[in-house]
Ligand code: ARG
């Protein structure tokens with residue numbers, strides 16, 4: 001699924017010096033084939049994603065042995081060519097490739113950095129559906145981010161912790177690693193008997209044969225690659241349903257069950273509360289994976305199964321569940337708009353705290369970690385809509401992002417604000433959007449000119465004083 005309207009937002013992108021869009025200038029009447037671009041033009045991650053095709057489905061099958069940290073995998077990608085292609089890239093940082101076919105024909109490929117450059121045996125016409133099958137074997141890598149944190153395939157003492165934001169999924173499967181190309185996913189994960197493999201979506205089967213168990217997970221709603229996970233370990237599994245009938249699957253490291261019990265117990269209440277203010281929960285299942293991955297140190301809103309690298313508190317649980325609406329269902333089109341994910345999730349967390357009798361959103365807004373910071377603090381020197389790849393997950397997209405929403409609520413009033421939030425979730429369900437579209441919706445629904453408001457909160461440095 002390629003986001004409609006996402007491309008024009010980008011600066012021109014391409015295979016360094018060899019633009020994929022040359023295909024459009026071929027002689028009229030003759031099919032023209034060229035290379036798909038090596039990125040989608042996201043300024044924060046120029047190599048992320050690829051041009052020339054749209055992935056529909058990933059079918060990922062692997063056996064993983066935690067004892068040897070070895071994966072033996074086959075990924076089948078079903079895609080549609082969006083231009084005539086004689087070459088295209090996948091993003092892949094994984095182990096050695098043993099074979100690669102396009103529509104059943106062995107095809108030439110080269111690897112350079114995260115780019116896997118594929119030359120299919122036969123050119124692919126625009127609109128053509130095609131299948132790529134990649135087989136690979138070895139140890140998937142840990143990926144280090146611009147902020148120094150780790151993601152990708154992170155081995156733990158009993159399996160692997162698998163977060164993918166913003167660029168970790170190519171560690172374990174080849175794909176189109178940008179949020180603008182969402183797809184459905186099926187995972188077939190085989191692990192030693194007694195170990196559990198937890199993926200996105202619903203568990204469709206679990207079968208043990210000769211000491212190995214295969215878990216099949218099916219994620220039916222469109223998903224960005226960075227939200228994929230198959231996290232592996234010794235887990236205490238609990239299956240339940242919300243009062244509304246939504247299935248909940250939680251997998252908790254037995255060493256963390258007691259410490260995380262309060263947060264896990266709140267899942268149905270959190271989902272219900274957010275559904276009441278944001279509209280229906282966007283997916284057909286919910287849950288959480290609580291693991292011990294001390295070197296990771298953060299949680300991530302993996303779709304339908306947020307992952308926690310240590311026992312979460314209720315606030316963190318609320319934050320990751322709010323992301324299911326904002327981030328997962330409603331996604332950004334370029335990474336610099338990360339405040340749309342983190343500001344909404346943080347503000348949702350503030351609202352849940354108030355809802356459960358804790359600090360009010362006004363109190364949190366005014367606290368010394370938020371608006372109460374001195375005007376001289378360096379906190380105010382980062383522009384909300386351009387934190388840079390190093391500070392995407394820093395304080396500003398989270399806290400100044402949440403403050404922006406609370407200030408907006410004060411400016412346009414509760415009625416317009418909650419209409420806006422519900423409409424935003426509904427209109428962009430499973431899609432991709434941008435700050436510009438958010439501003440346009442806010443102005444339309446409130447009937448107000450919010451130019452100065454958004455200017456001081458989102459586009460200028462400095463502590464806003466009047467808005
Ligand atoms: N989106 C996650 C959260 O706020 C944080 C991800 C941090 N990732 C990273 N590579 N530092 O819930």
Ligand code: ZN
Pocket residue numbers: 319323341342345
């Ligand atoms: Zn977040």
